[in-house]
Amino acid sequence: MFCLNGGAAATVMALLLVLFSAFQSTQVYAQQPGGVSVGYYQSNGLCNADIEGIVLNTVQTAAQTDPTIPAGLLRLLFHDCWVQGCDGSVLLDPTASNQNPEKLATPNLTLRGFDIIDQAKTALEEVCPKTVSCADIVALAAWDSVTLSGLSSGGLPMDMPTGRLDGRVSSGTEAAAVLVSSQSTAAELTQQFEQQGFSQDEMITLSGAHTIGRAHCSEIIPRLYNFPGSANGVDPSLDPTYAAQLQGECPENPEPSTTVELDPITPFIVDNNYYTNGMDNRALLLSDNAIFQDFQTEFSSMLNSDDNLLWQQKFADALLHMSTLNLKSAKDGEIRVNCRVVNGVK
Ligand code: HEM
Incomplete structure (x- = not known):
């Protein structure tokens, strides 16, 4: 057992107070990063x-x-x-x-x-x-x-x-x-997302944004015509029927403005088809394909492909984190x- 004199006790108390208020402000920050809140302008009387x-x-x-x-x-x-x-x-x-x-x-x-x-x-x-x-x-x-x-x-x-x-x-x-970059490996994507404070699972979840929208042919030409080490030039990890369909949409020297859908099944719907496509070797971008081929990221991708609601909830959370x-x-x-x-x- 040790005793503190009056001065030391005051110093310890001050330190505890500093630590407590630092903890409190971390708590507030965790609830409202950067001070944002739902209905911020209205509830602060700035705009009704x-x-x-x-x-x-x-x-x-x-x-x-x-x-x-x-x-x-x-x-x-x-x-x-x-x-x-x-x-x-x-x-x-x-x-x-x-x-x-x-x-x-x-x-x-x-x-x-x-x-x-x-x-x-x-x-x-x-x-x-x-x-x-x-x-x-x-x-x-x-x-x-x-x-x-x-x-x-x-x-x-x-x-x-x-x-x-x-x-x-x-x-x-x-x-x-x-x-x-769309040429990234799964390890590179994981590292880049971690640098911004996202887990690997959040990276996989956010990649599901490619359930809507399009990509320019220039992004995928190397996968379709001159993939390194492939006898016919096509990325062997692409489903052959899908590869042929993509070659039809993206000729070897396409117009710069030509695009293809990221999710050809439901291109306008935010659903987990990105994952079901990926599990079927139908991921459009090389970086998307990487998360389905890499053993570390494959399991999480499979879970997302199995459960649309689970992915949608995770996606909403991860998007709020990103925003x-x-x-x-x-x-x-x-x-x-x-x-x-x-x-x-x-
Ligand atoms: C994981 C790493 C990612 C890479 C490497 C990547 C790369 C790309 C590329 C190359 C395109 C095609 C752009 C074009 O040619 O017009 C694209 C499209 C798109 N990306 Fe990503 N992206 C990634 C993550 C994300 C995330 C996190 C989101 C949103 C949460 C997102 C949302 C989209 C959307 C919606 C499109 C379609 C855009 C359009 O139709 O104009 N992407 N992405």
Whole structure:
């Protein structure tokens, strides 16, 4: 047993208080990363308009004209959050002071949906000027995209929190270095997702986003015509019937704009067909195929292919995790007036 004199006891008490308040703030952070919450603008008295409804209406109208748009908006959130966090940095256009923003990095040249974000922003500026961040619009639009395309949570609450701030930094060089490649192995994908704080299971779960949308033929030409070590040039791990179908859609020298569906069975529905296709050797991208061929990731992929509801719930959770990645604070964030330009920049 030891005794402390008055001074030492006060020091220990102060240390405990510091530790306790650090623990408390970690708890608060864990509940609301970056201070985001469902209905943030309304509950903080910043805007009483139906912000979520306005974004939903914009996405719904766009999807009625072009049913492929939800896929574009979902990918936009991924590419926004992966570089500099979910801060709308992917939306910034080149300017005299920043000629190479994220948008110009090669993997981002096929992004779509910028005009839909602009439309929602214009509508929101009319009801609550200078209030709603572009980063929140990207997150809400992606969420609407997956729910409109059939993502169900089996009764769990599903709302996208808001309260993100827009960033002022956007670098094409950084985006090119950080964004994942369709030529990656399962180990590389696992490592890249772990670097951003995601488990391997979350990586596999999020890859199921390729249940909707399309890829340009250029992404898969090497698998179809000049796969290393293959006598006929076709990746031997591709189902031969599917490979022949893909060769029909993607000739050896395709038009640069030619695309193929990532999930040919239900290209507009968010379901676990990505996994059933993959288990049948019908994963389109080499990186997708990797998670079905690798013994470490195969089991989890098989579980997702067996249970649509389980995958949908995991996907909703992982997407919420992704949508709150590395959020900006008042120190380095702002509410942009125009989603394409940092405030005050010409
Ligand atoms: C695991 C690593 C990933 C890689 C290597 C990857 C790569 C790609 C590539 C190469 C395309 C085709 C783009 C084109 O040619 O137009 C694509 C499309 C797409 N990706 Fe991913 N992706 C990954 C993860 C994700 C994640 C996590 C999401 C969202 C949560 C996502 C959502 C999408 C969507 C929806 C499309 C279709 C886009 C459209 O139709 O315009 N991807 N991805």
